[in-house]
Amino acid sequence: MRHGLTGSIVAAAILFLAPTIAVAQTPALPRTPDGRPNLQGIWQVLNTAAWDMQDHAARLGVPAGQGVVEGNEIPYQPAALKRKQENFANRATADPETKGYLPGVPRIMYTPFPFQILQTPTHVAMTFEYAQGVRIIYTNGTPHPRGPIEWWLGDSRGRWDGDTFVVDVVHFTDQTWLDRAGNFHSEELHLVERYTMTGPDHISYEVTIEDPKVFTRPWKMSMVLYRRKEPNVRLLDYVPALLMEEEQAELERRKAN
Amino acid sequence: MTKTCLTIALGVVLAPSMAAAQTPERPPTIAGCPTENLAFHNCALQKAKAFNPPRTPTGRPNLQGYWRSRLTQAFSVEGVPADHPMVKDPLVPWDISPPEIVEPANRKIPYQPWAVPIGREGVNFREYVDPRTTCSTGGVPRLALQDASQILQPPTDDHVLWLHDDHHQFRVIAMGQRPPVGRDVKTWNGLSRGRWDGNTLVIETANFNGYTWIDDSGNFYTDTARTTERLTMIDADTILYEATFEDPTVYTRPWKVSWALVRDTTPGFELMEEACREGDRNLPRIREQGYKLYFAAPWRLR
Numbered sequence: 001m002r003h004g005l006t007g008s009i010v011a012a013a014i015l016f017l018a019p020t021i022a023v024a025q026t027p028a029l030p031r032t033p034d035g036r037p038n039l040q041g042i043w044q045v046l047n048t049a050a051w052d053m054q055d056h057a058a059r060l061g062v063p064a065g066q067g068v069v070e071g072n073e074i075p076y077q078p079a080a081l082k083r084k085q086e087n088f089a090n091r092a093t094a095d096p097e098t099k100g101y102l103p104g105v106p107r108i109m110y111t112p113f114p115f116q117i118l119q120t121p122t123h124v125a126m127t128f129e130y131a132q133g134v135r136i137i138y139t140n141g142t143p144h145p146r147g148p149i150e151w152w153l154g155d156s157r158g159r160w161d162g163d164t165f166v167v168d169v170v171h172f173t174d175q176t177w178l179d180r181a182g183n184f185h186s187e188e189l190h191l192v193e194r195y196t197m198t199g200p201d202h203i204s205y206e207v208t209i210e211d212p213k214v215f216t217r218p219w220k221m222s223m224v225l226y227r228r229k230e231p232n233v234r235l236l237d238y239v240p241a242l243l244m245e246e247e248q249a250e251l252e253r254r255k256a257n
Numbered sequence: 258m259t260k261t262c263l264t265i266a267l268g269v270v271l272a273p274s275m276a277a278a279q280t281p282e283r284p285p286t287i288a289g290c291p292t293e294n295l296a297f298h299n300c301a302l303q304k305a306k307a308f309n310p311p312r313t314p315t316g317r318p319n320l321q322g323y324w325r326s327r328l329t330q331a332f333s334v335e336g337v338p339a340d341h342p343m344v345k346d347p348l349v350p351w352d353i354s355p356p357e358i359v360e361p362a363n364r365k366i367p368y369q370p371w372a373v374p375i376g377r378e379g380v381n382f383r384e385y386v387d388p389r390t391t392c393s394t395g396g397v398p399r400l401a402l403q404d405a406s407q408i409l410q411p412p413t414d415d416h417v418l419w420l421h422d423d424h425h426q427f428r429v430i431a432m433g434q435r436p437p438v439g440r441d442v443k444t445w446n447g448l449s450r451g452r453w454d455g456n457t458l459v460i461e462t463a464n465f466n467g468y469t470w471i472d473d474s475g476n477f478y479t480d481t482a483r484t485t486e487r488l489t490m491i492d493a494d495t496i497l498y499e500a501t502f503e504d505p506t507v508y509t510r511p512w513k514v515s516w517a518l519v520r521d522t523t524p525g526f527e528l529m530e531e532a533c534r535e536g537d538r539n540l541p542r543i544r545e546q547g548y549k550l551y552f553a554a555p556w557r558l559r
Contacts (some may be wrong), residue, residue: 102535118418119411120410120413125418134420134427136528234429235436235440241534249554250552
């Protein structure tokens with residue numbers, strides 16, 4: 001009996017503690033020598049935000065998707081909402097992506113192509129297959145340069161908030177869209193991105209979007225970045241403008257022969 | 258196409274790269290070495306033996322910082338002699354300069370006979386749009402010829418990142434042995450593997466698409482090319498840069514260029530986004546002159 005009771009207590013203790021342990025135990029994160037989460041590696045989204053950031057049914061060539069916008073509503077000002085609708089109607093030709101330009105931020109984060117993060121104590125660099133884009137994020141405490149500057153991928157300054165990497169991005173053009181569904185912004189776009197590793201192979205990516213010319217209030221997107229695990233994975237390139245040109249060259253060659 | 262037309266077109270072709278391509282003045286010495294490329298190369302190899310470079314926390318030579326290529330010009334890796342016709346070109350005169358080639362001894366690209374009429378101001382130069390003018394990468398090593406670059410060495414020692422102002426290009430150099438990549442995987446800047454040979458960063462690159470040129474003259478390699486670059490500090494602010502080209506399709510033997518990378522110490526200096534395609538107005542004007550798009554046509558379809 002005594003023996004049995006001890007057994008029961010032990011069993012109860014295990015039952016009681018087990019869920020607590022499971023909850024409290026964050027998976028060990030890879031860390032750099034200076035103790036920061038090691039974000040390095042090749043990452044890619046697995047969602048449909050490139051086509052449409054909001055909830056949408058399938059369209060020809062567009063997978064159905066659950067949106068990445070918090071609450072699913074984008075708080076457009078009335079005139080901006082009208083423009084978004086026009087953009088959507090004309091998207092086959094009006095989307096700047098069709099010209100092969102740098103796609104802007106955050107759009108470049110969820111193009112369905114891989115990108116690689118490299119990290120030193122003073123820099124976090126993101127190199128993208130898509131359009132050979134590159135973001136150099138300074139973590140050396142320097143402020144944004146004085147504007148106005150219109151860069152396609154903006155100016156990024158980062159800092160660590162505990163284990164979360166926080167990036168402030170300004171100095172954009174008004175020439176890029178947010179997705180293929182006509183969502184857009186102006187040159188007054190201001191982003192705050194938060195990168196939090198939730199395990200060795202996942203980053204929770206959250207971005208707050210602010211643009212006083214287009215939206216009535218700041219709003220948020222969130223998604224997961226997945227690590228590419230293939231042992232031989234390398235960052236390759238996809239340069240749309242040059243691929244278009246290569247097709248053109250083939251056409252001209254065929255015509256000449 | 259008339260001769261006048263050709264000259265005007267050449268001016269247009271070269272103008273965009275010229276804006277950035279002003280050949281910097283060649284100082285009498287760099288890091289105490291003479292500045293003719295071969296003399297520099299020989300002197301710098303000696304200097305490198307005696308110099309103990311600054312180290313990263315993990316003990317690797319610390320190459321990090323901003324760098325600018327010196328002892329380079331945009332026109333021809335074979336150099337521009339004083340009697341070269343382009344020196345007197347009314348629109349885009351080339352600067353007289355020594356070859357960047359340090360091997361072989363005649364300092365010419367050792368082309369196989371079929372390739373001679375294509376490179377070296379041949380078919381490429383006369384008939385094709387310089388691919389760099391279409392806002393592509395300059396390619397290896399041309400992307401490092403003109404503008405500033407930045408080297409980052411993550412403390413995990415598994416990669417070196419070489420960022421270039423030139424059309425926002427970058428090279429991710431995977432350190433150490435990696436599984437091989439199939440040769441049908443082709444890229445603009447190639448895929449690079451790096452290793453340390455003493456104090457030298459050695460970068461071996463293959464998987465090129467062969468769509469880039471080596472210089473303004475249309476000198477070229479194909480998709481079977483391999484490059485081996487060696488970066489060795491010879492003083493705190495100078496790197497000896499060497500690049501060896503091998504390509505069994507085009508050359509009869511390996512050949513090598515060499516120049517200096519000199520640290521940019523401007524306070525507050527940072528690389529800037531050099532969007533090119535997004536503001537380009539030149540290509541249609543060049544194309545109107547009848548120049549064809551390159552994409553390796555002169556060798557790919559031969």
